[in-house]
Amino acid sequence: MSEPMLDYxxxxxxxxxxxxxxxxxxxxxxxxxxxxxATLFGAExxxxxxxxxxxxPGSLPFVNERAIxxxxxxxxxxxxxxxxxxxxxxxxYFYPDMPKNFQISQYDEPICFNGYxxxxxxxxxxxxxxRVEIExxxxxxxxxxxxxxxxxxxxxxxxxxxxxxxxRAGIPLVEIVTKMIPGTEKYAPLVAKAYVAELRDILRSLxxxxxxxEQGSLRCDANVSLSPRGSGILGTxxxxxxxxxxxxxxxxxxxxxxxxAARLDSGLKVVQETRHFHEDSGITTSGxxxxxxxxxxxxxxxxxxxxxxxxxxVEELRATLPERPSVLRARLQKEWNIADKEMASMVxxxxxxxxxxxxxxxxxxxxxxxxxxxxxARQANERGVEVIDVGITPADVARIVELVSTGDxxxxxxxxxxxxxxxxxxxxxxxxxxxxLKVVSDDGALLSAIATAIxxxxxxxxxxRGGNLNAAGALIGLVMKATQGQADAxxxxxxxxxxxxx
Amino acid sequence: xxxxxxxxxxxxxxxIYDSTxxxxxxxxxxxxxxxxxxxxxxxxxxxxxxxxxxQSGVLxxxxxxVEVLRGLGAEIVEVSCPHFEYALPAYYLIAPSECSxxxxxxxxxxxxxxxxxxxxRSAEEVMNLTREAGFGPEVKRRxxxxxxxxxxxxxxxxxxxxxxxxxxxxxxxxxxxxQVDVLISPTSPTTAFKIGEKADDPLAMYLNDIATIPxxxxxxxxxxxxxGLAPEDGLPVGLQIIAPAMADDxxxxxxxALEAALTEQWGGPIMGQVPALVGxxx
Numbered sequence: 001m002s003e004p005m006l007d008y009x010x011x012x013x014x015x016x017x018x019x020x021x022x023x024x025x026x027x028x029x030x031x032x033x034x035x036x037x038a039t040l041f042g043a044e045x046x047x048x049x050x051x052x053x054x055x056x057p058g059s060l061p062f063v064n065e066r067a068i069x070x071x072x073x074x075x076x077x078x079x080x081x082x083x084x085x086x087x088x089x090x091x092x093y094f095y096p097d098m099p100k101n102f103q104i105s106q107y108d109e110p111i112c113f114n115g116y117x118x119x120x121x122x123x124x125x126x127x128x129x130x131r132v133e134i135e136x137x138x139x140x141x142x143x144x145x146x147x148x149x150x151x152x153x154x155x156x157x158x159x160x161x162x163x164x165x166x167x168r169a170g171i172p173l174v175e176i177v178t179k180m181i182p183g184t185e186k187y188a189p190l191v192a193k194a195y196v197a198e199l200r201d202i203l204r205s206l207x208x209x210x211x212x213x214e215q216g217s218l219r220c221d222a223n224v225s226l227s228p229r230g231s232g233i234l235g236t237x238x239x240x241x242x243x244x245x246x247x248x249x250x251x252x253x254x255x256x257x258x259x260x261a262a263r264l265d266s267g268l269k270v271v272q273e274t275r276h277f278h279e280d281s282g283i284t285t286s287g288x289x290x291x292x293x294x295x296x297x298x299x300x301x302x303x304x305x306x307x308x309x310x311x312x313x314v315e316e317l318r319a320t321l322p323e324r325p326s327v328l329r330a331r332l333q334k335e336w337n338i339a340d341k342e343m344a345s346m347v348x349x350x351x352x353x354x355x356x357x358x359x360x361x362x363x364x365x366x367x368x369x370x371x372x373x374x375x376x377a378r379q380a381n382e383r384g385v386e387v388i389d390v391g392i393t394p395a396d397v398a399r400i401v402e403l404v405s406t407g408d409x410x411x412x413x414x415x416x417x418x419x420x421x422x423x424x425x426x427x428x429x430x431x432x433x434x435x436x437l438k439v440v441s442d443d444g445a446l447l448s449a450i451a452t453a454i455x456x457x458x459x460x461x462x463x464x465r466g467g468n469l470n471a472a473g474a475l476i477g478l479v480m481k482a483t484q485g486q487a488d489a490x491x492x493x494x495x496x497x498x499x500x501x502x
Numbered sequence: 503x504x505x506x507x508x509x510x511x512x513x514x515x516x517x518i519y520d521s522t523x524x525x526x527x528x529x530x531x532x533x534x535x536x537x538x539x540x541x542x543x544x545x546x547x548x549x550x551x552x553x554x555x556x557q558s559g560v561l562x563x564x565x566x567x568v569e570v571l572r573g574l575g576a577e578i579v580e581v582s583c584p585h586f587e588y589a590l591p592a593y594y595l596i597a598p599s600e601c602s603x604x605x606x607x608x609x610x611x612x613x614x615x616x617x618x619x620x621x622x623r624s625a626e627e628v629m630n631l632t633r634e635a636g637f638g639p640e641v642k643r644r645x646x647x648x649x650x651x652x653x654x655x656x657x658x659x660x661x662x663x664x665x666x667x668x669x670x671x672x673x674x675x676x677x678x679x680x681q682v683d684v685l686i687s688p689t690s691p692t693t694a695f696k697i698g699e700k701a702d703d704p705l706a707m708y709l710n711d712i713a714t715i716p717x718x719x720x721x722x723x724x725x726x727x728x729x730g731l732a733p734e735d736g737l738p739v740g741l742q743i744i745a746p747a748m749a750d751d752x753x754x755x756x757x758x759a760l761e762a763a764l765t766e767q768w769g770g771p772i773m774g775q776v777p778a779l780v781g782x783x784x
Binding site for chain 2: 092
């Protein structure tokens, strides 16, 4: 069943790859593209629907202005031109999860076009910048979801019946299409991965999407073709659909390059078709063939008026663009004086934004980073949620860092405060109060605990008096136990030694 | 006329749930309907909407009405709209194209008729059977025509060209309205035909819309009012008044004055004098 693959080095010695990437992004607007329905993820099926997004006769669409704003922001961040005037178009095809049997999209008049994104890839010669040119950024509405029941594969083929959930129908989608990307050579899979990663970071920094690949709010279709080295003839492309992780983008492209090359080597043609990538096996299989390409009969959407963004508004939006994430990272790395590896660990844990916020609230960068990358990321991981959803805010972390620096909390106590906040016991000061976690700094209380410790282990006390300072450890341990860990061990040591004449 | 104006003021205006509605105040159509004064108004008779192909009784009553308007003090001017002759073919490409897409939602999935769902047939088969059973011949004709006109390879020749014609027609209207306040013409070339009489000849049926279609393509406002009964069959003849977009009050001003004059001339409302319905060819 699986097709032959050519060794990757051989692929590169004989062929040159050309890429094309289409990324679909679900915007995080509160309401849908053409109606007022909510867009919450994971709601009961068919509870976020209305006559418009169900395509009932007589209903009319009306445009979500916020979605247009988000799309323009994306276009500006990708160095695109913004259309002075453009229209929506209908893409006609019949499918049960498409309520109107046409999708309102954009066709030959996208709202943003002619942009680029520079991405950095580590090559044999060090970091190298590849420019990915953007053909267009356009708006459309998402379809509903089909759930095929009773079959073995979950595919429509062999299913007994299908269920339809229209909650997703009408959610604003932005499609970002690159021009053909030549010249990436053996780095093609890495360039694609870096592009999607950089795009994801930009979209997140713009605040326009949740960009969760695993939930499908960012989906990538990868087009790959090979041409014999030096021939200048563009090969037939395949399109691998809905690749849903960064690692899969890289693996899918590598796998397609190897499959194409094996076919070409044995004199076969590459079929222009849609492919599906399988995470488990790392290979693609054939989907629907595009030989009988569907005719979508695009025409301008007559129920909507053209969009003509005011140039002054576009300039206002341009002025609000945040710093490019890659530029921001380089700057922070310098300011915080941290290594590549440490920056990478924050980016990979998805905590950079919250660390920045925590530092902005006055926390030391190293401390802020260590909480988010360490304890908090670990707890988020255990619960299977994103760090931002685990229940502790940058303000909480900044306050905890502050309490430690003022000596009100030890690191050990601070960990308990973090636990308490995540458990929903309140803000840090409330957790400190309710759990009674404040450091015992009252000398009188400490001295009485020290006296009790000396009395209960007089042998150790004698040794300390005799100059064996190592023996103090046992006594300090007793004091810490008596104060339930809420004493500052250094302070206890200081008082104890003084008490024993040292 | 006054009833229409009163209703107009209630239902007119911008609808935030309809992006194609104009966000501007509704003209004072009730006051215009009550005005009964058209002295000094310039009224254009569209040369292309009359003459050959028009029933003689229709032309007779229309021309009489033109004289009534002149008698009321309006200045009558003949204007030419040379692209109106292409309005019908353009319309019968654009409207069916939109129909073919608008009616796609009738697919048996979420509402309405469902035919052939025996739990063995695919969704696509059920869609096909339902649409085959549910749509009548005229609807199917338009869906097929529209699907064809929008198809890749034919779009430019049909739908695309029709939209260009639409622009030419809009230009004709703009030129005409630079000379006159309103345009008038017969509403249709003939009096009403019998139900089903032209069912086998769709082109003849479409031709009956020849005078009203230019307005629909251009987005102007228009009204039709009875202007007499045709001598040969006793059926009412319609007179169409056309004004630029957002100048609906001009329609009511001319319509109100003409209705009052004709009611007096005919000794009462014209529609009170039409013959009783006797059943059609069906």
